[in-house]
Amino acid sequence: MDEDRLKVKESDLDTIPKENRLKVNPSDPDTIPKFVDELPRPQIAKPIRKINGHDYYEVEMKAAYHSFHSLFPPTYIWGYNGLYPGPTFEVRKDETILVKWINKLPTKHFLPLDLTLHGAIDSPEVRTVVHLHGANVAPDSDGHPEAWFTRNYEYTGKKFSRKIYKYTNHQQGATLWYHDHSLGTTRLNVYAGLAGFYLIRDSFEEKLELPKGRYEIPILIQDKSFNEDGSLFYPDAPPFPVRVRPSVVPAFNGNTIVVNGKLWPYLRVEPRKYRLRILNGSNTTAYNLSLENNLEFYQIGTDGGLLPNPVKLTSILLEPAERADLIIDFSTLKGQTILLKNTLDQDPHKSVIMQFRVNLPLKEKDNSKIPESLRPLDPLKEEMAAKTRNLSLSATTDEYGRPMLMLNNRMWTDPVTENPEYDSIEVWNILNLTPFPHPIHVHLVQFLILDRRPFDIAEYQNSGKIIYTGPAVPPAPYERGWKDTVRAEVGMVTRIIMHFNDHEGDYVWHCHILEHEDHDMMRPFRVIKSSYNVQNNNSHSSHD
Structure with missing residues (x-):
């Protein structure tokens, strides 16, 4: 080999x-x-x-x-x-x-x-x-x-x-x-x-006869930049004047694509089905992945495991930290070369992820399957939620004049305001007041996305009231499974539902744009067995 x-x-x-x-x-x-x-x-x-x-x-x-x-x-x-x-x-x-x-x-x-x-x-x-x-x-x-x-x-x-x-x-x-x-x-x-x-x-999962062994490949996608000598480049200041140097930057977008540690690699495959476990491990960059010529592929899983049924797709959007479990069938593509592309970027380098070469001989008959049904999903019922929280994503300016992103207008060091009860179900309404999406990650739990709905940002900022401006939008087909990271869309209330069980204690939730997480878009939460002596200082909760 x-x-x-x-x-x-x-x-x-x-x-x-x-x-x-x-x-x-x-x-x-x-x-x-x-x-x-x-x-x-x-x-x-x-x-x-x-x-x-x-x-x-x-x-x-x-x-x-x-x-x-x-x-x-x-x-x-x-x-x-x-x-x-x-x-x-x-x-x-x-x-x-x-x-x-x-x-x-x-x-x-x-x-x-x-x-x-x-x-x-x-x-x-x-x-x-x-x-x-x-x-x-x-x-x-x-x-x-x-x-x-x-x-x-x-x-x-x-x-x-x-x-x-x-x-x-x-x-x-x-x-x-x-x-x-x-x-x-x-x-x-x-x-x-x-x-x-x-x-x-x-x-x-093993009973489903999915592609396995050499036909199952984890794929980590990250973007990076390099200095002329081949060393890693990371900026020491944002592209505008600041009083601090080195300084955190509001975002990092590299000029190359690295997959499993190699720049724009290729993969030689047989004309058969492959299972690709794709992870967006980038600091800031999101990718809309598609195959050349809009070839179809199947999604079988999300962050937290298998979907109820396979989803046939021609593209899938992944924010930082999101995963997609895919099956690509190369059986009809023998002798062809296929690009995996990123349609979110028109740059000739950032728009290309890697290359598949269907030039290996078939070693044995492909007995793997794309089942019609995968894992049944037992949904969490919204009427069983003990609490619904309104949690905002907002921007301010720090003491050095730099933009700073925040969760619920609080900093990391502020007292804990989210205290979910052990073995309780909660709905979190994530209100994005900023002009760009954020991948929000909650530790400990896997959650389900309920919907996203546009709202009047100005009214909320003035009065604290949520006035919806359009109908609720259900999650995309590729999001309808267990998730631990969700794309909070601009001007939308993104609603997620989760069950806080198995463990109590201190955890965190944060934006998974790492530059945001470090400054200052991360907050603690505490799962508690009893709230009897806990002050409820979350003034933005819609009910107790």
Whole structure:
């Protein structure tokens, strides 16, 4: 296998004139040839022993050098086990595993660090904590932003309580992912390379005869920019004057597309069905994914697992942190080359994701299926909601004159205002008062999207009243399953419903545009067993 891949790589490089190879400038995407490197598959994480009958893993966060492109010099990154993406965990439903996340990173950050942000003012430069995104997990293993720790645990955040995380995997099969979540530096640490897949499998899914093994591929999409020497570029100030430098930026949009750690790679496939677990792991950028010539594909799952039925699509919109479980049938495309495109961007480089080459011989008969029915969905009933909360997304200006995004007009350090009762159902009405969409992520739970409805922003800002200006819009077909991240549309009330069960304690919810999360679009919430002695200081709740 490795020899075959090496031959492919050499033959692809041979098609590029030598003089063009010398002209490659990593900072200029116009000079970077596409489809030179084959799409790599992330390594699989392996346990090192058992503790009390549970598989035990150790994963080191450390600096390394990574090859983003065959014509680039090695690039300095931070990775889990020194890998980018990090190793993929493959676990089974209800089988608990233990993971010790070990910080072996340098003490100085290599990306522009803004010391004015929450959590960064008087804390060590390099702090890490790992969040398993989408997991039903106890708060001490959730990766709370203030549970950070430094190298050798010399310094720890105020929420730090354990070195070994416990993941019970008490949820259906799904595509989760893990990434850094340290307070005030998440955008930098994830951009540096701290992200990886976590796949939960279950017996129900295995009975469906979906594509598996070499025909099931996790795909992490991120955008990045590079300096001329091939090092990662991240801006040290926004594109307007500010009094702080380095300074957080309101958004990051790279000028290249990286898939599983390679720039615009290609994947050689057989003429048969493939299952692609796609994750948008970008800091800010959303993608509307489609195949060349509007070829159809099937979506079988969302963030939290399988849909009730497959959905036939020609495109799918993914905000940062959203996942899509897809099946593409290449059986009628033998000998063809197909592009995976991003129709949200007209840039010749950002509009191209990767290339599929249907040029491998069929190894065996394709017995995999696209079932008519997948997993039944037991919907949460709105009439059972104990509480409905109105929560706004708004913009203001910080003390340095920079734009700052907020949740419900509160900052990270303000007192907790969301205290859902343990084993209760709640509806959250997310009111987007800003001029752009936000991917909102709620820790601990998987939720369902009820609808989105336009409302009068000016009236709400003046009186606090929600005046709807149009009918409710149901979720898109590709959103009608369990979700942990939702696109809150501009000028809309996005309604989600969720059940707070299995765990009590401190969690967070936030915008998953990482530049927003770090400044200051993240809030704590606390799941409580009893609200008897808890003051209800959420003045925007529509009822108790």
